[in-house]
Amino acid sequence: MRSKRSHNTAIRMISVLLALVFAFMPCLSFTYADDGAGSGDDTDVSIRDLEGKTIGVQTGSIFDKYIEESIPGAKVEYFSTFTDEVNALRAKKIDGLSTTETTLNQLMKQEGGITVAKEPLGEIGTCFLFPKNEKGKALVAQMDEFLTGLEKSGELARIHDAWNGEDESLKVLGADPDSLPATNGTLRFVTEGTFPPYDYFSDNKLVGYEVDLAVRFCEAYGYGIELIDMNFDALMPALQSGKCDFGASGIASTEERKEKVYFSVPDYHEKIQVAVLAESSSGEGFISSVVTSFNRTFVQENRYQLFLKGIVTTILITVCSVLLGTVIGFLVYLWCRRGGKIANRVTSFSVWLVQGMPVIVLLMILYYVILGSVSISGMWVSVIGFTLVFAASVYSMILSGVKAVDYGQTEASYALGFTDRETFFGIILPQAAQHFMPMYKAEIVSLIKATAVVGYIAVQDLTKMGDIVRSRTYEAFFPLIAVAVIYFIISAVLTAIVNRITVSVDPEKRSEAEILKGVKTVD
Amino acid sequence: MIEFRHMQKAYGSSVILKDINTVVNEGDAIALIGPSGTGKSTLMRCLNFLDPPTGGQIFVDGVELTAPGCDINKMRQKMGMVFQSYNLFNHMTVIENIMYAPVKLLGLSRQEAYDRGIELLRQVGLAERALKYPSSLSGGQKQRVAIARTLAMDPEIILFDEPTSALDPTMVGEVEAVIEDLAQSGKTMMIVTHEMRLAKKVSNRVLYMDEGIIYEDGTTEQIFEHPVKDKTRRFVRRLKVLELDIQSRDYDFVGAASEIEQYCFKNRIPQRLCNGIQAVVEELCFTILRQELPEPNISVVAEYSEKHESAYITVRYPGDFRPGSTDDKIPLKLLDVFSSTQEYSYDEETGMSTVFIRILDK
Numbered sequence: 001m002r003s004k005r006s007h008n009t010a011i012r013m014i015s016v017l018l019a020l021v022f023a024f025m026p027c028l029s030f031t032y033a034d035d036g037a038g039s040g041d042d043t044d045v046s047i048r049d050l051e052g053k054t055i056g057v058q059t060g061s062i063f064d065k066y067i068e069e070s071i072p073g074a075k076v077e078y079f080s081t082f083t084d085e086v087n088a089l090r091a092k093k094i095d096g097l098s099t100t101e102t103t104l105n106q107l108m109k110q111e112g113g114i115t116v117a118k119e120p121l122g123e124i125g126t127c128f129l130f131p132k133n134e135k136g137k138a139l140v141a142q143m144d145e146f147l148t149g150l151e152k153s154g155e156l157a158r159i160h161d162a163w164n165g166e167d168e169s170l171k172v173l174g175a176d177p178d179s180l181p182a183t184n185g186t187l188r189f190v191t192e193g194t195f196p197p198y199d200y201f202s203d204n205k206l207v208g209y210e211v212d213l214a215v216r217f218c219e220a221y222g223y224g225i226e227l228i229d230m231n232f233d234a235l236m237p238a239l240q241s242g243k244c245d246f247g248a249s250g251i252a253s254t255e256e257r258k259e260k261v262y263f264s265v266p267d268y269h270e271k272i273q274v275a276v277l278a279e280s281s282s283g284e285g286f287i288s289s290v291v292t293s294f295n296r297t298f299v300q301e302n303r304y305q306l307f308l309k310g311i312v313t314t315i316l317i318t319v320c321s322v323l324l325g326t327v328i329g330f331l332v333y334l335w336c337r338r339g340g341k342i343a344n345r346v347t348s349f350s351v352w353l354v355q356g357m358p359v360i361v362l363l364m365i366l367y368y369v370i371l372g373s374v375s376i377s378g379m380w381v382s383v384i385g386f387t388l389v390f391a392a393s394v395y396s397m398i399l400s401g402v403k404a405v406d407y408g409q410t411e412a413s414y415a416l417g418f419t420d421r422e423t424f425f426g427i428i429l430p431q432a433a434q435h436f437m438p439m440y441k442a443e444i445v446s447l448i449k450a451t452a453v454v455g456y457i458a459v460q461d462l463t464k465m466g467d468i469v470r471s472r473t474y475e476a477f478f479p480l481i482a483v484a485v486i487y488f489i490i491s492a493v494l495t496a497i498v499n500r501i502t503v504s505v506d507p508e509k510r511s512e513a514e515i516l517k518g519v520k521t522v523d
Numbered sequence: 524m525i526e527f528r529h530m531q532k533a534y535g536s537s538v539i540l541k542d543i544n545t546v547v548n549e550g551d552a553i554a555l556i557g558p559s560g561t562g563k564s565t566l567m568r569c570l571n572f573l574d575p576p577t578g579g580q581i582f583v584d585g586v587e588l589t590a591p592g593c594d595i596n597k598m599r600q601k602m603g604m605v606f607q608s609y610n611l612f613n614h615m616t617v618i619e620n621i622m623y624a625p626v627k628l629l630g631l632s633r634q635e636a637y638d639r640g641i642e643l644l645r646q647v648g649l650a651e652r653a654l655k656y657p658s659s660l661s662g663g664q665k666q667r668v669a670i671a672r673t674l675a676m677d678p679e680i681i682l683f684d685e686p687t688s689a690l691d692p693t694m695v696g697e698v699e700a701v702i703e704d705l706a707q708s709g710k711t712m713m714i715v716t717h718e719m720r721l722a723k724k725v726s727n728r729v730l731y732m733d734e735g736i737i738y739e740d741g742t743t744e745q746i747f748e749h750p751v752k753d754k755t756r757r758f759v760r761r762l763k764v765l766e767l768d769i770q771s772r773d774y775d776f777v778g779a780a781s782e783i784e785q786y787c788f789k790n791r792i793p794q795r796l797c798n799g800i801q802a803v804v805e806e807l808c809f810t811i812l813r814q815e816l817p818e819p820n821i822s823v824v825a826e827y828s829e830k831h832e833s834a835y836i837t838v839r840y841p842g843d844f845r846p847g848s849t850d851d852k853i854p855l856k857l858l859d860v861f862s863s864t865q866e867y868s869y870d871e872e873t874g875m876s877t878v879f880i881r882i883l884d885k
């Protein structure tokens with residue numbers, strides 16, 4: 001009966017949520033121009049107009065220096081993805097955003113309502129990056145040779161034009177990354193795939209100018225290639241730690257960066273420009289805008305597959321961590337119960353360590369430091385990390401649950417002649433479970449949400465997939481809300497499952513027949 | 524059946540039980556009585572190893588419990604225990620509480636355990652509550668179920684650890700009745716209680732415990748009617764004692780007055796007697812002796828006997844000084860009004876004067 005009620009609650013929660021979403025949608029102005037005609041040519045905005053205004057910059061890029069130099073008094077605001085910058089600009093949270101010319105062209109082709117300031121902020125050369133080790137040294141020499149050759153033959157400009165152009169049929173990689181001969185081993189190439197036309201997802205595959213160059217390079221020098229997508233902030237650590245062999249994401253060399261990684265010669269010289277909001281174009285009707293958003297988010301390029309993959313990853317990480325964490329937390333508790341001071345000290349120190357730092361830090365430490373030299377995918381590192389986190393909570397939960405059971409229960413059981421083990425499993429644990437099951441449920445829900453940070457260690461979970469889709473559609477609201485709703489549904493389903501288990505272990509929910517199993521009550 | 528040999532129990536440096544020696548025979552219904560903190564419960568908990576003794580030996584049916592390697596769990600099955608706080612298993616119904624141990628430990632079939640359980644529940648008058656959870660029972664009902672649970676293991680001896688202390692006064696009767704039934708059936712049992720009435724009703728042997736030992740051992744009649752030792756006599760006659768030591772002229776008389784008041788309140792001493800005790804102590808000690816003695820070093824012992832409805836005050840101090848010889852006649856007059864009898868004596872050997880005053884509740 002209880003489980004039915006919880007089902008109903010879950011359904012009610014979701015419907016309330018959907019109602020909220022639709023109620024708010026009209027407020028979120030949907031302003032998509034029907035055609036993507038850029039209005040950059042007839043711009044009359046100057047960067048001087050931006051003095052004292054707020055300009056968006058992607059965290060980890062070097063554009064903030066150029067803004068400081070060229071636009072006096074401008075305030076810089078940092079965003080973790082380019083998509084977020086675009087959405088912030090649309091929502092008028094910032095007055096302008098800085099990025100490369102190519103990226104802006106791409107944006108304006110697809111989206112209306114954005115224009116570019118007349119003067120560029122400066123020029124940079126985007127490069128490939130390599131770890132500072134022997135292998136990196138050798139690779140950077142090969143890459144320099146490769147890029148110089150391409151430039152001389154004019155091939156480099158041709159490839160860039162192809163990716164920067166209108167013709168989608170030209171936007172294909174020079175070779176299939178999965179079927180390179182790999183006679184000299186396989187290289188791990190890392191990028192952040194929300195950065196068209198350099199590095200982005202098309203038809204759910206990582207493509208772009210730099211990805212293309214990377215693949216061609218590997219083909220030319222007999223390497224295989226593994227393409228890895230990671231959050232922008234995590235690129236540098238991934239390269240420095242040698243987790244990846246080379247990377248690129250429209251990154252220019254600076255003196256500071258040169259101390260940490262090797263840079264190739266530039267693969268392209270880029271203007272840095274500032275984009276601002278043009279006079280707003282006419283809005284669409286609400287229903288049709290929802291339909292458009294839905295199409296862009298889910299249907300175009302079969303993007304729903306990205307979401308499905310993300311959902312599977314999120315659920316896999318959550319379920320594995322919950323199961324392993326529960327088992328480990330329980331075993332550790334048993335060890336501490338029997339074990340002496342040392343067991344308890346070691347455990348409470350570990351719990352303190354795991355619970356004392358943000359999960360993201362724990363994951364990064366696991367990925368780059370502890371398991372830095374081990375070839376293990378971010379997915380399994382996430383499972384290890386969240387298993388540790390969940391095991392720590394399970395241990396603490398059982399501890400407090402058992403403490404909540406009166407010691408008299410233990411004494412009564414001993415006095416009847418039960419052993420310590422029989423007492424714990426037969427008398428104490430069933431009662432402790434009633435205390436910690438509600439906590440357990442809450443922990444699972446917070447674990448699902450906590451998994452959203454795994455994008456930092458190259459795992460494409462639901463949140464990351466949402467980001468990737470947003471980087472292609474430049475929409476904030478629909479993909480975000482879709483992701484939120486999916487999280488709610490996953491939480492509701494998992495909670496319902498745990499509720500079922502809770503009911504089945506709740507002694508007071510048993511029927512009379514279950515209580516008197518194997519007994520005839522008639523005298 | 525059970526024998527204690529020089530058993531000791533200490534918690535760290537504080538020794539609760541110094542030297543326990545006694546034999547429990549089959550059919551003994553032993554009441555353990557004595558002031559609180561004298562280790563009555565501890566003695567029982569040592570027996571079933573909930574608090575393992577720290578020295579000496581315990582034998583049960585010739586098996587030494589205190590020997591290393593003794594299967595305590597097995598031995599505990601022979602000794603049922605009923606706790607002050609019932610300790611029923613909250614996640615089980617009443618009948619499951621009773622069936623659980625016999626099925627798991629004695630290997631009874633569920634049917635056998637159930638039939639026996641229901642029979643025991645009938646015995647304690649709770650058969651119709653078989654499928655209820657402990658949380659829905661009253662304290663008295665819980666304790667009766669706890670007794671039935673203990674009986675289900677068919678133990679050789681039942682240990683009752685203050686079985687009625689946690690109960691509401693209205694429920695004491697139902698539990699006492701069950702214990703009395705058991706006693707009459709000749710079950711070997713040991714009961715720690717503060718209820719002298721219960722001790723008298725259910726026991727055939729009484730151990731008076733004090734000073735960490737079994738101070739006096741005898742039949743119920745001997746201990747309650749003709750106790751040999753002074754402390755036992757005081758305890759069973761319900762003499763309640765208050766001691767004050769006045770060591771200096773700056774003694775906290777206000778604090779002492781309120782201490783007397785509290786003592787009277789706690790022991791439910793009638794108001795008139797209470798006033799009497801206060802007046803006597805005040806006039807004799809705080810006024811007369813304080814004025815007359817150069818160095819006050821007075822010890823006051825007040826005793827109250829419920830049985831005789833009277834209070835006794837013994838005041839001792841150094842020097843030969845008769846209170847009646849004071850010049851201050853007003854406190855002397857008041858002293859005479861409140862006391863029924865006054866006796867003065869002087870011991871030349873110790874150089875101490877003793878004043879013994881009796882106050883009657885009339």
